[in-house]
Amino acid sequence: MKITAAVSGRGGDAPMLEQLEQEEPRAGEMRIRLVATGICHTDLHEHPGRHSPQPIVLGHEGAGVVEALGEGVTGFEPGDHVILSGNSCGRCPSCLAGRPTYCDLAMPLCFGGKRLDGSTALCGDEGAVHSHFFGQSSFATHSIVPVRTAVKMDKDLPLEKLGPLGCGVVTGAGGVIEALKVGFGDTIAVFGTGGVGLSAVMAAKLVGAKRIVAVDLSDERLELAHELGATDCFRGDAEDLAAKIRGVTGRGLDFTFNTTNAPAVHTLALDVLAMNGTAGFVAAPLGEWAPQMFAMLAGGRQLRGILGGDANPRTFLPKIADYWRQGLFPFDRMLSFYPFAEIDRAFADAHSGKAIKPVLLMETAE
Incomplete structure (x- = not known):
């Protein structure tokens, strides 16, 4: 069938809208009509061509409606509302343990731009276009997805808001709740208050953290972080920042959560830990x-890499959506909406920081 998709690898600062031919779903796959999809920094980084082959349709925070089922698909039916998250094999030890983000095949399944058999679901006027980015390639009006990529959601939830749950929100919230296991009365500092960092702040408030420190260079984002649960906010360029953060408790923090790739911030995130503290990070220096x-050894401190929040999307995302419904996790406050046809403006606003979490509304495609 003919679809509209935003293709990377054609030049320019943002993907270009094109008409493509999309295959029918194969065994174990579904066709999803996208309602909305978030733009993540991974999309920004991959657009110029970092890990994935090009041309490719990116996008990995999709939300939409099941339209068609491939052979052997169970547990879903046409009309179901779904969030799309990362792809995984379902058979390796990590998948069987409920940690699919650490799947043995995560890199080829999420960044390979094709199925494991080497095929792609998309074709344009100039030949094949790579698909299956994170198992979805959701910068499109329709997507062919492996069944493990989809998470069924209640139909009374607003699909246009749900896409970011599949990556940015699950990374931040899962990082706090599932990976670090921050608990009632604990203390944490969050470095970077973009979509992932703000999700971490909201999660820390949700579990009852006693002090939640937010650090950023944007006063506007720090104000929002405070409104969403941060008890203490500091600009990242403040003098004696490490001493100020440690001074929040007088002994340092139980946890830090670093969303930045700045080496100096990685050092800071370790420096402000209390004894036996843990520094979680989601981006490499x-x-x-x-x-x-020596400081790690002498203080019993740990450095913890976190992918996808350590969470199982099928069980974790419905919980976060329910917390939102109860008013306990207002992630929609960081969303900005754009027509699909204005993906270039959405990319620009994501790059500049004007938008914390841009969301493309796919049904407005021209």
Whole structure:
């Protein structure tokens, strides 16, 4: 069938809208009519061509409606509302343990731009276009997805708001709740208050953290972080920042959660830990960086890498949606909406920081 998709690899600062031919779903796949999809920094980084082949349709925070089922698909039917998250094999030890973000095949399944058999679901005037980015390629009006990528949601929830749950929100909220296991009365500092960082702030408030420190260079974002649950806010360029953060408790924080790739911030996130504290991070340092190993040893401190919040999307995302419905997790406050046809403006606003979490409304495509 003919679809409209935004293709990366054609030049320019943003993907270009094109008419493509899309296959019917194969065994174990479904066709989803996208209602909305969020733009994540991974999309921004992959647009110029970092890990994935090009041309490719990116997008991995999709939300939509099931239209057609491939052979052997069970548990879904046409008309179901779904969020799309990352792809995984379902058979390796990590998948069987409910940690699909650490799937043995995560890289080829999410960044390979094709099925494991080498095929793609999309074709344009100039030949094949890579698909299946994170198992979805949701910068499109329709997507062919492996069944493990989809999470069924209640139909009374607003699909146009749900897409970011599949990556940015689950990374931040899952990082706090599932990976770090922050609990009632604990203390945490969150470095970077974009979509992932603000999700971490909301999750820390949700579990009853006693002090929640937010650090950013944007006063506007720090104000929002305070409104969403941060008890203490500091600009990242403040003098004696480490001492100020440690001074919140007088002994440092139980946890830190770093969403940035700045080596200096990675150092800071370790420096402000209390004894036996844990520094979680979701982005690797950009450039040379080495932790102070003696300080980690002497203080019993840990450095913890986190992908996808350590969460199982099928069980975690419905919980977050229900918390939103109860008014306990207002993630929609960080969303900005754009017609699909204005993806270039959405990309620009994501790059500049004008929008914390841009969301494309696919049904407005021209």
